[in-house]
Structures are given as C-alpha cells and as structure tokens.
Amino acid sequence: MSIRNKIPLGLAVAAMAFPAVDARAQSSTDGGSAASLPKLVVEAPWLSKPSQSVLPPHSPASPPAADGGDFLRSVPGISGVRMGGHGIDPVIRGMQGNQLNITTDGAYIYGGCPNRMDPPASFAPVETYDQVIVSQGYQSVTRGAGGPGGHIDFQRLAPVFETGKSYLGQVGGGWESNGNIRDAFGDVAAGRDGAYARVVGAAKEADNYDDGDGNEVRSSFSQRSIDTVAGYEKEDGAALSLGLGFASTEDALFEGAAMDAPVDDSRTLRGKVRLPVAFGAFTEVRAEGFATGVEHVMDNYSLRTRTAPMAMRVDSTSDTFGGSLAGDLAVGSAALTVGLDYQHNSREAERYSGMSDSNVNTLNSLMWPDTEIGQLGLFVESTLDVAQQTRLVLGGRYDRVEASLGRADEVVTSKGRSPNDLYRMYYGETGEDRSENNFGGLARLEYDLTSRTVLHAGLSRSVRTADATERSMASDMMASSWVGNPDIKPEAHHQLEAGLSTRDEGWSFGATAYVDRVSDFILRDSARGQSGVLLSNGATVYRNVDALLSGFTVSGDYRFAGNWVLAGDATYTYGENLDEDRPLAQIPPLEGSLSLAYQGDGWEVGTVFRGALKQTRVDDDSSTGSGRDADKTPAWFTQDLYASVETFTPFEVRVGVTNLFDRDYAYHLNRANSFDVTEVQVDEPGRSFYLRAIARF
Template structure:
C-alpha cells in the first residue's frame, strides 16, 4: 500500500530522565539469557516466539497500533473508554458514554480523530459527544495512536497527537466469505452488546458490512452509589472495494451511528439523541511501470453529526426547561502523490477540510415542554475552512539512520454567519455584541496562514533503536474557543468565545529508545512542548485583552505555556508461558503567563500486569493506578476552576482470562475493579446530580463475559 524555560519545566524533564534511566537500567540487568541482541537487519517489527506481546500489535516510537480485540477488560462503552486503556492515554467522563481522551496533557481539538479516513468533530458545545464517542470500536479492526506531532500528512496540525480507527484490508483475508459475531454482558449497569462483521473477497475486490448494538443501565460506583450513566447505541455500515491494476484500490464506505437516551451525572442536561453519518470515497493508485512517480492517493469524505440535549426528557426539570439543538458537519478531500528518487521517498500533496458547527439553545421560564424561546445562538454558524499544502520526505542518512522531514502551510478562513442574529427574550444580545462587550472585538471573519513542520531521526544501535525529533505545530482556535456565545443570565456567568485569538504555536522536542530481546522488551520516551499563544479557558477578571471583570463568566485568551513528560513501558517473559508487564506516564503542565498549573493534566499513572498464556487459554491480573494530582487549577478566584479538586490517587485490581473453546469460538471473561474501589479520573467532571459525590466516579466491581464466533 502507498500510505501507511521555565526552571520548573526543566526540573520536570530532569525527573523524567532520571526515572526513565532507572527503569531502563532495571531491564538491562535482567539475566544474561535475556540480553541476546535482536537481529541487526530489521528496525521494524521483530518476531520473537518466546515473547508474548499482549497489547500493541505494532510500535514505532511514540506510535502504537492495537488490535481492538486484543484489549482486555469489559467491552468498552465507546472508543474513548477503549483508548484510555492504552499507555499514555487518559480520559474523563461525565456519564457512561462519551469518555473524553487526553494525550500529553492535551485534549479536545488538539487531538485529531480520524474514523476510517474521515475527520470527525462532535456537535455538543459541552462535549457530551467527543469524536471518539461516534466510533464503534467493534466495527473496526485496530486503533492507532500517534503521540505528538509526527507527520505533516495527517491534515491540519493536532499537537497532542492523532487517533485513527482503521479496518483491515479484506485482501489480507482468504478468498470467499468470512467474518465474526461477538456478544457479551457486564454485571455492573447490565451492559450488553452484540456486534457482527462479514466480508466477501474475490480476487482482492470485496464487499463487507458491520453492525453493532449496545445498551447499558446506570452503574454503581465502589460505594454502591448509582451513577447516571445509562445509554443506548446502535449502528452499522458497509464498504465496497474494487482491486485493479498493480494492487490499486477504489473504495466507497458508509456508516451510521446513533446514541439515544444518554444520561450524564456531570452535566446539567442529558442527550436524548445523537446521530453521526460518515461517507468516504477513496482511490489508492499504483503505476504498473512506475518511474519516479510511484502513485497517488485521493479521497473525499463527509461526517455529519446531529445532537440534541435537554433537561427534561430524561430527568425532572426545575423551574426552567432548556434544550440545545446542534450540528457539526465536516467535509474534506485529500490528494497526495508519492515519488521515489533513489532511496528517498517524497510525498507531496494538499488537503482541504471544512467544519461547520451550529447550535441554537432554547429556554422557558414557565417550564414549558418543549421550550420555544431562543436564548442563545450558542454556536452562531461557525464555519472554519482549512486548505493545506504539504511535502514530507524520508531518506536514509546511513545504513542504520533514517531522516524524516516535512513542512506544511495551512490557509485558514473563519466566519460566524449568525453573529448578528438576536435571540428572543428580554435584554437579548447578539453574538457580535457579546464579543465586543467581553473583548472589544467585532470582526468575526478571520484569515490565517500557518506554517508547521518537523524533522525526525531514527537510528538502529544494534540492540535497540532510538529516535529524536523536533517540530512546530500551529493550531487554529476551534469553534468553541473562537465563537461560543452564551450570554450571562440571572446572575450566572456567560460563556463567550474570542474571535481575536491568535493560533497556538507548539514547539516540541521528543526523544526515546526501544528494544526487543528474546524474552523481554522495553521502550521509553521523554518530550517537551513550549507553547506560544496557548488558548486557555479562564474566568473573566479583567485580564489583558478581557474587558469584563465579573468573576464568573468563562472566557478564552492567549497565554504562554509549557508541557513536559515521559512514558516507560516494558514486558518480561520470565518463565515459559508467563510474562509480567508494566507501564507508567507523567505529564507536567504550567501556564507560564500566570504562573499556575495548567488545568486538566493527568497525574502520574500506570499499570502492572501478570499473565499466564498457553495455546488454549490464558489468565491474568492487572493493577491500574494513579497518584494524587496536587498540581490542579481548582480556584475560580485566581484560576480557571476547571479542575474539580486535587483528585486522590487510587489502585484498582482487575482479573481477566480467555478460553479457546474451538478453533472458531473464543470465550472471554473477568472481573473489573475486583476490590470495589471508589475512585475517579482527575479529568472527570463534577457530579452535579449527586451532592454526596464530588466527581463522576468510575464503575465499581463488575463481572463480565464475552463470546466471539468466527466464520
């Protein structure tokens, strides 16, 4: 296939390097028979029969690809929950569905989410439906996480990284009909699901379909308290592919995903309806008698999200009823050609992406159902277009050293088409009036030219490989940061975007090493990100560029920031059929303009597991843990208040196992949170529905069983 400064920050990096070196040294001190050198001829995947690799199917520095079916534990409620089980990825929740992921201390639109080649953006201003929530994990075959800015080919820059749900090439399967059906149930919340895939392959061409359905009731936390978390989700899709010529491919895919009656303990509303439709037409063409021009890739896609949230369909309303109807429509195209000049591969091309987000909020003081008075044009017709040009080259510097370098320019155009519309009710103001009141800005149409680039070197040292990279990633403000318009009302603060925001400039450095030996493997990386014009959500206190000083309204402004961190992972097959593995990650974030911690930064965390694995069955135990997060931005008087608290640390024990009943039948099961621990992720929202609970807690003890039938 064609495409596959501050002193505190420096101290954090020093601590990162010390911990990394200590753990790597521990691995190097394993018994002598574990120190056999890997073959020097390969710097990619090395097949070691003695080593059981239980999670990543492929690793390449800060990239990781995991087969969906290889992730142990209860069936994930959505892709966000699934991703949070991968090292270095954390998630916060406000209910049972819609886990919002974070990578390297960054979240939301700083992470690119791609579903089978199509970009997806959620339609809820409050992020009830982050992009990963529209992915149906069991409808895909693998998920790839690229941490940090690693390629200019991935579209408009996402400095935290890229998450991509991918489907296997049917040509890799035997000719004829094949597929699988999977079903399972989980005790806590009575989550039950069924999914199916089927494919027919003939001479490399194919047709396939998939479907999934899932339903869950409210679960209980470790203290036996019920957490509003119920939801229903169902959907499916299909794809046809025509193989021709020199393994070229023309494909068309369609997918629909629906979430109904989603309860949220951490929000003032629930979501009775969210629907996502995705379409993609793509061609990968290889020239049969290629010269320097080897081939090209072209695609066009669309993802369309409709979302409804209210405070009366799924709960008893108070004196006021509220509803928001929102849409997020994304359209894009991409054209890239691959050239080969001796040993140098060059990809040249362009992409275009347009995201339109619109949200209208309604309310009624008389508790009328449904409310009909427009209270705000919450997203006032936000249109963000990005046209990018890119070139990326891969070249060998020596027999064991490779260089990757790339540059891209993004031409950004932004409009707020409903900025002058007046909502209903007394004292109503337009979005443009709000922008002028809060920032003295009236111009909503903006244009930017943003230049990003990277250079990366990898080297095979003969027993391990290493990499070092430097990058600049420029991210434009998203629809919420730039344009959300919710006016203050009845003593409550507003929530107002800033059309005058400058784009973020991320300057990242990262380095790391990894090794695979006969019975063990280990990897570690250290990274640093200096951010100019970091877009920070804050409380209006008359800061520079902010004209309001009410101490309650949410605003957005540019600050400078630093982030740094490290991650370490290792696995040791210490005896036949036995292995032990561990991983840990740490992130440091500082708002250097205000000299306070960045909000929503996960604490020091990781996991350790012990597994026994033979041909017919396997069993294991895992402990997931996190330290207390003491660097939190909790104050609404001096900070943003976006961290609910200094979240306590925790340790949770899981049991899991598999049993191959027959060649085509596999049974899985286990117990998650065996000790019924009560805990919450630091990133989770405050529990506004249960005054006895501070945050939305994770599920307590839960037994589960799953069966997979292949054909």
C-alpha cells in the same frame, strides 16, 4: 435522521512516550481484517515507528469498552475525561479536544455537543474496527492540520479471503454486571477476484452503573451503528473503496452535566483510491474524500426530573467534509510524500428555554452562531537514509485557515443581545471573518543502535487553530455565560522529543520524553478582568497565554518461566501556565499499570493493576485562575482479573471482573457543567463482572 499494563516507575524526569513491543506480537498495518487474520497476541502495542503504536481492539487483557475513547484509556500514555457512561474524551500529553486529530477510517467527525457529550472517539464502537493506530505527539505533517497532541485513526481493513472461500466474518457480544450493559456486533464480508463488500453493525444498551461506594451514577445510553463498504483491490496494490455509515446514540444520561442527550445521530460517507504509478518519480498516488454530519439534542427535562427553574434544550448540528490528495516519489535514495488536504466544518447550536417542559420554544442563545472553519493544507515529508543505520525524517506544512460566524449579528430577542454584543462585552471584538496562515514542520533522526534497538530524537512545530467553541461560543447566562473569543490566536507547539525502543527474545522496553513550549496556548479561563478580558464576573472565557507541557511514558514486558508475561507502563505529564506561574488545569498525574499473565495453548489468565498518584498541581480557584480543576484528586489503585479461552474453534470466550475490590475513585480529569462554571468530577464504575463471546467463520 435518528442515528491497556504495567509498572509505575517513579522517574524524576519532566518529559512522554511510545509503548514497547511484545516479542510474540503479530500485526499488520497494510492488509487483512480482524475476521481473516490470525489471533493477535499483544501484551503491549506493536510499534511501527517512534511514538506510533498499532493496537488490536480485541486483546484478552482489554476490559470491555463503552466506546473508542473508553478503549483508548487502556493504552499507555492516554488518559480520558468522563462525563457519563458514554463519550470518554481522550487526553494525550495533557492535550485534548481538537489538540488531537481523531479519525475513523480517515474521516473527521466533530461532535454536535458544545459541551463534548459526543467527542469524535465516541462515534467508534471499537469492536467493529480491525486496528487502532495511535501516534503520540506530532509525528507527521501528512495527517491534517494541527494535532499537536497526536493522531488516532480507527481503521477497518480490506478483507483477505482464504483460497476457495468467498466469505468471512465474526459475530459476538457480551454482558457486564455493573450497569447491566449488553452489546452485540456482527462483521460479514464477501468477495471474489479482488472485489468485496463488507457490512459491520453493532448495538449496545447500558443502564446506570454504581460507583465503588454504591452510589448510582447517571450513565445509561443506547447505541446503534451500521457501516457498509464496497471495494476492489488488485495484486499490484491498486485499490478503490466506498463506504457509508450511520450511528445513533439515544437517551444518554450524564452525571457530569445538567443536561442529558436524547438524540445524537451521525452519518458518514467516505471514499478512497490508491494507484501505483510509474510517472516520472511518482510511485503511488492516493486520494481520499469524506463527508460527516451530526445532529445532537440535549435538554434538562426529558430524561430527568427537572430541578432548574427553566426548562432548556439545545439543538445543534456539526457537518464536516474534506479530503486529501497525496503522492509518493522516489528521489534518489529518498522517499518523498507530497500532497494537499482540505477540511471544512460548519456548526450551529441554538438553546431554547421555557417555563414548562412542554413549551421550550424561546430562543435563549446562539451558542454556535453558524460557525464555519475551513482549512487548506499543503505538505511535503521525506525520509532520507543518511547512513546505513540512520534515517532523517523531514517535513513541512502550510495551512490556510478561514473562519466566519454567519449569525454573529443576529439579536436573540429574549436577551436583547447578539453574539457580537457578547464578544464586545468580554473582549472588545466582534466576529468578522478571519484568516490565518500557519506554518509547521518536523525533523526527526532515527538511529538503529542494534538490529533490535532504535533511538530517536526530533524537533517539531505544529499550529492548531481555535475550534468553534473557543472562537465563537455565545452562551448568554449572565455570570454563568460562556463566551468564545473571535480574535483568539492559533496556538503554536514547539516540541522536542527523544526516546528509544529495544527488544530481545522474551522482553521489550520503550521510553520517550518530551518538552513542548507552547506560544499562544488557548486557555479556557474565568473572567476576572485579566489581560484581554474586559469583565470580572466569573464567566467562562478564552485567552492566549504561553505554556509549557512536558512528560514521559515508559513501558515494557518480560516473558519468564515459559508462559508467564509481566508487563508495565507509566506516564507522567507536567503543565505550567508560564504567564502566571501556575499549573495548567486538567493535567493528569502519574498514571500507570502492571499486569501478570499466564498464556497457555489457546487460553490465558491474568490480572491487571491500574492506578494513579495524587494530583496536587491544580488550578481550582476561579477567583485567581481558571478554576477548571474540581479539586486535588487522591491516589487510586484497582485490580482486574480476566481469562480467555479459544480452544473451541471457532469460538472465543472471555470472562473477567474489573475493579475487583470495588474501589471508589475518579480520574483527575473532569468536565464543566453545561449550565454554569461548576466543574464536575465523575466517579468510575465499581466492581463489575463481564462475559464476552466471539465466533469467527
């Protein structure tokens, strides 16, 4: 199957945060859709609870985004890793990959690329979603196993129809000059008497973009997606929905890799049931289920002129299914949620080689040797009103993890070794079945200092198991080998967090600081005969160390002179490998933004300054450390301009320019090359003009 601005604050605090609220923001977390709601006017995310924000994907100040990960980089507190024009991998509190739980309408989808060309957020064309809920840090035990860095859910909501009208929708599209990016989307729903059907489709074409120095960056791609959902909702809150989606990204080029991806197809099936009940203390029961599948192909010859001596191709699949069953109870003055969830992911990746582009059929490596990871979780969470202005949130979670490597003993004839042979060479271990019993929980106190100011402080423990790559990667390339550790321990995060959110007429401010002591942090490292690693040949390996992550995020906005809005944010993250007294790699520096906008009646103009300070705390020497940082990264600052007009109902038009002064810059975060241990940092796009139009009906 082929398928956001704000003031950098130099706070000398080692600690991170939630964004504040615009006094005029309108949002909903429990109904409506983008096509049926009033225009959301948000200068900062709408805060629904500590460290959680609800974001509209169509804010005028948001620049065009290639995918969900690209959109998330405009959110205070989130950075991202670029490899090409598509597949930006988000980073929160210095954590990435499966340290974050990312879902689309509650479904987990894990990419098929071992080098993360297709991270979960890349499967979310943000134009087609109604809202994005971002929780930074570990804020609830009810959102699946692990996820110490946070949870991101791209959501589509049930449509709300006007009286006497049985349909609604929107269509739109746009163009960006740098990269000649063209996109279009449509979202149509029809229904009556609580029943509805909705179809959402999107398409995007991109050529290579130029960086600020005028150098062409390999970044083109072609993407298509379509999602359908049918459902029924009653006035008493009962709801049922069933959805099916397909997506395809083709001919995706990657500057930061030695391979490109001609094929990346996905399919998603999801179902949800919500029932209000009156059974004992139970008030509501919810059930969700999903199944997702990804087929991925990457190679070094079909979309580029091959320079490597061997032609290589990787065929891979990633299939995930699972679901949850949860119920809400009223026990005295406490609101209680109990439930269970399950998730099973199966991944296979085979790399083939050949002397010519037309004859790539020799099995080279079993990169994912039929790796299966199942996680069954039980959880309970309660919110207690301990005083008139004070709430206590308590939660506990247990996860049973079982992992197996079905092809670990299979010998790759061209190498004369099996994945188990590689594991023995580097760790003295083999890929037998393994299990884990992981316990987590949280306690958070929320205090309403005033009707407009909330303070919170919390302590949590979250445990996340190693993913398929950390556990079982078996890329056999001599000194450039990349070998997972089948005996790697799960990492346990112990986070202490405190913050506040305050607002008054015309302004708001939010801040959170955290410290995260990590036991058995899973470190991607370079083999140099260190503890737990038997060889010293520079190969990519995994081992456990103790680590510290800390930081803060602040954000706020201020309305003055009637129609002017000034807003700003800043985020700082600190990471330390405690075992070796060295910086953790891939930690972003102080980043932030500042925006100024004039909001008229049906129109808005503004400018956004974005930037980062120099990152000097790096781990860039593979002979003494992991070498995962490409180098120290210089400071950078850019400016965007934008204008939005929606006085010509039902049309809305946006124009703007990003990177106005055509700066050449890159985020500090980088990716590793697909074939060797070289770290590659990809420059961001230079100046680009854009035009977008949306019609709602």
